[in-house]
Amino acid sequence: MLSKAKVKYIQTLGQKKFRDQEKLFIAEGPKLVKELLETNAVQVTQVYALKEWIIENGKLPGKTETIEITEADLERISQLTTPNKVIAIVRQFDTDNRLLTKGKITLALDTIQDPGNFGSIIRTADWFGVEQIVCSNDCADLYNPKVVQSTMGSIARVKVLYVDLKEWLTAQKDIRIYATVLEGQDITTMKKLHEGIIIIGNESKGISEEILKLANVKITIPKKGKAESLNAAVAVGVVLGWLV
Amino acid sequence: MLSKAKVKYIQTLGQKKFRDQEKLFIAEGPKLVKELLETNAVQVTQVYALKEWIIENGKLPGKTETIEITEADLERISQLTTPNKVIAIVRQFDTDNRLLTKGKITLALDTIQDPGNFGSIIRTADWFGVEQIVCSNDCADLYNPKVVQSTMGSIARVKVLYVDLKEWLTAQKDIRIYATVLEGQDITTMKKLHEGIIIIGNESKGISEEILKLANVKITIPKKGKAESLNAAVAVGVVLGWLV
Structure with a gap:
């Protein structure tokens, strides 16, 4: 079971102030998490997942840490009305504050x-x-x-x-x-x-x-x-x- | 102030079972309520509104009953996160269960x-x-x-x-x-x-x-x-x- 402190920490990422402080955000559900894991430019730091998701997805590449959680844990950390197997903690993207508009x-x-x-x-x-x-x-x-x-x-x-x-x-x-x-x-x-x-x-x-x-x-x-x-x-x- | 029973009644219209039983539904906010009031085919049975809305909109046409409520009343009967001046109780539409698709x-x-x-x-x-x-x-x-x-x-x-x-x-x-x-x-x-x-x-x-x-x-x-x-x-x- 996840510690109270851990649950609290993940929950606070629902708030902009804490997200920006930690430079992280949350993504939920197998489809979205899979897509983020497959995108090179995205750094998924941790994945909290039910056993069934972990079995399906095997070992994750690179530096992503996988934490197995129970349904009850998932309920506590999810922001969704219907939690869906997996939650990823993802690093916010670098922004260099410039965009080239020419030709685009x-x-x-x-x-x-x-x-x-x-x-x-x-x-x-x-x-x-x-x-x-x-x-x-x-x-x-x-x-x-x-x-x-x-x-x-x-x-x-x-x-x-x-x-x-x-x-x-x-x-x-x-x-x-x-x-x-x-x-x-x-x-x-x-x-x-x-x-x-x-x-x-x-x-x-x-x-x-x-x-x-x-x-x-x-x-x-x-x-x-x-x-x-x-x-x-x-x-x-x-x-x-x-x-x- | 609205009676407890009235508040409860309006709140239950948030649920399909009661809506269908009463053949009514709820619409909120000045823009939407105005549009429904102006549509001939729609029968607005009651309007619960703040004083300011009633002053702005004057006497309503036909059989629509206007009930002045307080901000606190509005909070209690609204389904919105940010209640907005007025709530209408509207009759569900008749459906004859047939559509002509030819030419459309x-x-x-x-x-x-x-x-x-x-x-x-x-x-x-x-x-x-x-x-x-x-x-x-x-x-x-x-x-x-x-x-x-x-x-x-x-x-x-x-x-x-x-x-x-x-x-x-x-x-x-x-x-x-x-x-x-x-x-x-x-x-x-x-x-x-x-x-x-x-x-x-x-x-x-x-x-x-x-x-x-x-x-x-x-x-x-x-x-x-x-x-x-x-x-x-x-x-x-x-x-x-x-x-x-």
Whole structure:
């Protein structure tokens, strides 16, 4: 059985303050943990797993420590409503605070606060080959367990940078900035993009005025029915589906 | 202050059994409640609201009863983490159990179990003008508070029918059935659809084998990056963005 201190320690990684202090985060469930273990760039420091998971997965490579736990232990350390066999403690990624935007598609997120949406956006970017995302500092935390879970492993492949979005966009030269809004150019009439920054706005307020001013082109997903807006992650999917 | 019995009654509407017994459901927040109040087809029986909401919205039309409540009352009856001014009790919709598929686009959901995803799918359908959805009986409950919230009002406009999906699809004649899978025809090479049934599969398992057999055409969102799959609601967005 895991010691009380150990359980407490893992539980505290649910909080941003402690995660950042320890430079770690938590990932749960066989699918996600497997994907992280298989990604070279990711350092999984410890895996807490039920016996059945350990038997299935054998000895783990490199420096990853495996700790066998009971169902009861798992219940205590899991952040999920339905704990699922295994929890990994993973090192946070190095960020060098710079992104090259030239020749690439970059997503810019303005105040995406719902962890599930944020994770889904990262996963969607990964599907469409978009490798980098800049976020305003008030977006959800990348290492929030709900974000991590909803990226479904894409967290290991998409570079995410937190910035003062206004400042960052202002500093971008010689590159087009697209803003997804309710009344702009119909994306279905546009050519594929090979480079550019695409801004996605907050779930209920859209893109803030000071950010919107920095865009060169306003773009829109044509509406055929009556919904007032689309979910932010769905909007990212439709836009990338058309434009990349 | 609301009576204990009243609070208890509203709280029980969080549970499917009681919702179905009373033929009611709950909707929360100014935006959603406003949209439901403005939709003719929807019957809002009662509105529990803070004084500020009542002043802003004035007398409600028709048979809707308005009950002024305190912040403390709201906390007690709300299903949200952050209660938001107003809660409406709404009559469940009549369903005549039949849908005409001829000349229309119909979504068919196979075991979509996450309430947020399900709600987002309804909202996305509404954006793209898809007016009807059939669901396998093991999909999330339409009146689950999380589903209701994430439809953002589209619940009032999209017809949702629960069926034995295998039986229902088998009974469809003279209409094409499309299944979204990982290896099928690239949707970006297809013409717009004016009629057809589009099947979307479970978040982690995809479309079940017995359902997949009933499809005429397998379709795919081309992948350019490395994510294993897309979120179900995002997939609906991309597919409808291309095909309708």
